[in-house]
Amino acid sequence: MKPDFEQFDDIPGTTIFTIEKARQGFWLNQFCMSLRKEENRKRFLGAEREYLDEWKMTEDQKQAVLKRDFQKMLDLGGNVYFLSKIFASEGLSYVQAVSTMTDMNVQEYQQMMLNGGRNIEGWRSKKERGAD
Amino acid sequence: MARITAGVTTSHVPAVGAAIDMQRTEEPYWKPMFEGYEFSKQWMRDNNPDVAIIVYNDHASYFGMEIMPTFAMGIADSFAICDEGYGPRPIPAVEGAPELATHLAASLILDDFDMTVLNVLDVDHGLTVPMSLMFGTPDKWPTKIIPLPVNVVMYPQPSGERCLSLGKAIRRAVQQFDEDLNVQIWGTGGMSHQIQGARAGLINEPWDRKFMDDLVNDPENLQYKPHLEYMVEAGSEGVELIMWLIMRGALGAEVDEVYRFYHVPASNTAVGHMILTPKEI
Numbered sequence: 001m002k003p004d005f006e007q008f009d010d011i012p013g014t015t016i017f018t019i020e021k022a023r024q025g026f027w028l029n030q031f032c033m034s035l036r037k038e039e040n041r042k043r044f045l046g047a048e049r050e051y052l053d054e055w056k057m058t059e060d061q062k063q064a065v066l067k068r069d070f071q072k073m074l075d076l077g078g079n080v081y082f083l084s085k086i087f088a089s090e091g092l093s094y095v096q097a098v099s100t101m102t103d104m105n106v107q108e109y110q111q112m113m114l115n116g117g118r119n120i121e122g123w124r125s126k127k128e129r130g131a132d
Numbered sequence: 133m134a135r136i137t138a139g140v141t142t143s144h145v146p147a148v149g150a151a152i153d154m155q156r157t158e159e160p161y162w163k164p165m166f167e168g169y170e171f172s173k174q175w176m177r178d179n180n181p182d183v184a185i186i187v188y189n190d191h192a193s194y195f196g197m198e199i200m201p202t203f204a205m206g207i208a209d210s211f212a213i214c215d216e217g218y219g220p221r222p223i224p225a226v227e228g229a230p231e232l233a234t235h236l237a238a239s240l241i242l243d244d245f246d247m248t249v250l251n252v253l254d255v256d257h258g259l260t261v262p263m264s265l266m267f268g269t270p271d272k273w274p275t276k277i278i279p280l281p282v283n284v285v286m287y288p289q290p291s292g293e294r295c296l297s298l299g300k301a302i303r304r305a306v307q308q309f310d311e312d313l314n315v316q317i318w319g320t321g322g323m324s325h326q327i328q329g330a331r332a333g334l335i336n337e338p339w340d341r342k343f344m345d346d347l348v349n350d351p352e353n354l355q356y357k358p359h360l361e362y363m364v365e366a367g368s369e370g371v372e373l374i375m376w377l378i379m380r381g382a383l384g385a386e387v388d389e390v391y392r393f394y395h396v397p398a399s400n401t402a403v404g405h406m407i408l409t410p411k412e413i
Binding site: 003005007008011012013014015016017018019022025026029030032033035036037038041070071074079080081082084085087088089091093094095098099101102103109112113114116117118119120123124125 | 286288396
């Protein structure tokens with residue numbers, strides 16, 4: 001069966017981690033995996049740029065990590081389960097980190113979840129939204 | 133003869149594990165969710181199996197991007213607990229069931245399911261949070277575990293048809309194992325959730341509830357749901373629900389629904405939990 005990677009392009013506000021993205025983000029994600037070790041977390045947080053320079057990442061990927069721009073990291077092939085090692089290193093929760101990719105602050109995001117989460121109406125299709 | 137006596141499904145949210153480990157389950161945010169598992173913990177004490185096959189996914193905790201198996205099986209004596217970035221969860225190591233696991237892996241490969249064989253595996257919250265929810269916080273786990281990791285992180289994930297078929301093959305293989313063992317199968321992950329992008333926080337309760345209904349009564353049609361529908365309707369991470377189909381396939385054509393629980397939110401996620409028993413053992 002021929003793979004159809006474009007089928008996901010119409011989902012608004014969503015980056016699907018495909019086998020193609022996995023190739024693009026390989027070293028970014030491998031850097032993240034290194035943060036499963038406490039000594040590496042300490043070394044990374046102590047000298048971020050130097051630590052990143054040990055990995056074959058693109059400059060854009062390194063800048064996105066330094067700025068904690070998680071959406072940019074997704075665009076450059078990162079996957080959120082890998083990226084979670086960055087915010088876990090700093091003791092942040094998924095809610096705290098994930099909310100930064102939305103147009104809400106963490107309190108607003110948390111309240112949305114308590115109210116039952118983001119309603120799907122209007123969020124199925126970019127074409128339907130007429131934007132993005 | 134070994135037999136599959138029950139199936140369990142549950143979400144496997146990491147924050148749920150953290151709430152248990154930090155003794156925060158009585159806090160107002162968490163209490164309603166944990167209360168939904170009180171029945172299940174008692175049921176599990178009354179129906180404790182010799183072995184539970186736990187279908188789950190690794191979350192970049194053990195597998196990096198070097199190797200991404202579609203279906204794998206842990207056949208080791210024991211499985212250590214991963215450090216997922218916050219330090220390992222303070223829980224006992226997970227004891228394996230190597231004889232049954234070896235038989236299953238071999239049977240499945242001969243049945244054309246090309247399982248990756250794992251003689252070493254550290255397990256993450258995908259496997260251990262369901263154990264904590266069902267077993268509580270014992271000093272030693274009461275049940276031996278066969279981990280069955282599935283790639284649901286990278287597209288293409290296996291199809292729904294393939295997952296249901298794998299479950300059916302697991303049922304046959306368990307029944308062909310000579311030792312008299314009570315075996316459960318757990319399908320974990322889900323329900324609707326999206327933890328990335330501007331659409332993060334998506335929850336689709338009507339879709340989740342219909343999925344649970346169809347899992348019980350209409351798995352033969354449910355298996356054809358395409359990946360795209362999971363990702364649009366249940367969020368990019370909602371595709372984890374294909375793992376529930378593996379559980380369902382292992383229970384045979386008809387099941388009794390023993391228990392169902394649904395709760396929003398746990399962190400970013402809708403929690404869904406079911407206990408099903410096969411009409412025909």
